[in-house]
Amino acid sequence: MALPSRGDLSGLVPNQLDVLAQALNASSDGFAIWKRVEQSSESESEYKLVYMNPVAAAPTGKTPDELVGVSLGETLARDESHVLAKLFDNALQSTEPQILVVEINGENGWVGAFENKVSALSQDTVVAAFRDVSQFVSEVERLEGLIRHDQLTGLLSRSAMEARVTRHLEESQLQGVPFIFGFLDVDDFKSINDNFGHAMGDQVLIGIGRILEEVMDTSGEVARISGDEFAIASSKIQNKSSVENLMEALLLRLRQPLGVPGFDGQVTVSAGVALVLNPKTDASHVFGAADRAMYKVKFDGKAGYKITTI
Numbered sequence: 001m002a003l004p005s006r007g008d009l010s011g012l013v014p015n016q017l018d019v020l021a022q023a024l025n026a027s028s029d030g031f032a033i034w035k036r037v038e039q040s041s042e043s044e045s046e047y048k049l050v051y052m053n054p055v056a057a058a059p060t061g062k063t064p065d066e067l068v069g070v071s072l073g074e075t076l077a078r079d080e081s082h083v084l085a086k087l088f089d090n091a092l093q094s095t096e097p098q099i100l101v102v103e104i105n106g107e108n109g110w111v112g113a114f115e116n117k118v119s120a121l122s123q124d125t126v127v128a129a130f131r132d133v134s135q136f137v138s139e140v141e142r143l144e145g146l147i148r149h150d151q152l153t154g155l156l157s158r159s160a161m162e163a164r165v166t167r168h169l170e171e172s173q174l175q176g177v178p179f180i181f182g183f184l185d186v187d188d189f190k191s192i193n194d195n196f197g198h199a200m201g202d203q204v205l206i207g208i209g210r211i212l213e214e215v216m217d218t219s220g221e222v223a224r225i226s227g228d229e230f231a232i233a234s235s236k237i238q239n240k241s242s243v244e245n246l247m248e249a250l251l252l253r254l255r256q257p258l259g260v261p262g263f264d265g266q267v268t269v270s271a272g273v274a275l276v277l278n279p280k281t282d283a284s285h286v287f288g289a290a291d292r293a294m295y296k297v298k299f300d301g302k303a304g305y306k307i308t309t310i
Helices: 012-025 054-060 078-092 134-148 158-175 189-196 198-216 240-254 283-299
Strands: 030-038 046-052 098-106 109-120 125-132 179-186 221-226 229-234 269-276 304-309
Touching (some): 030 078, 078 098, 078 109, 078 125, 158 221, 158 229, 158 269, 158 283, 179 283, 189 198, 198 221, 198 229, 198 240, 240 269, 240 304, 269 283, 283 304
Parallel strands (some): 269 304
Antiparallel strands (some): 030 046, 098 109, 109 125, 179 229, 179 269, 221 229
């Protein structure tokens, strides 16, 4: 059954609602009709449920008859009802359907993700067609998680760290807050692989990552950039003395056993840290400054750190 145009619908609710309901009840998609009952320039619109088909009601554990008449605010949590109210308002103001994926949470946790396609039926009534896309959203989130995290160590990936640095720069520009970014390269890692084997080398990298997280604690982020190179970033460490304290703590911890069974070798790192005081710099400048500082340490004998201010 094709829905009439907005201009033809003045008598649809309630006179023709039974006819429309018969068509929607047979659909494998969820459908709901909402009527705006309150509109205020000072607060968001409120909507009450006029109709819902069985597919739409199923995730709630209630029948459509039990839900008809309830308000949007009574049906969903505040954040979710606010999002949908804005979506409904936009549909009433547009001649085009409004589409948005909304994740729904219930008393027992995550219910699912639903794609909502909302169209105006009249000046104050919308029809929302929605389908469960939870499996798709979960798979996307799983793949994004694989992209965001290094597969060996579980630390942030290079791309995820680059995104964090960009965010730190944006926050610095808005709030004028300094932050740090540093590269750390494991010294002579090839000799660890040669003497202990690549499997042990992997465990050493995991151990170093664990120590970096331990030392950084909740003050910042840790990533494995590639091979034997790691990175750190933090907006909570904002001056040179704090950076020195952090790096001294890290070097001290690395002089202690890694806690990797079967490995009794010594591990050192060369680190270059950029203390970013100029919020107008860009990410490439931050990365380049830290990289140059790190290679200066390598050139000067390894097993240390250099701080550069930009």
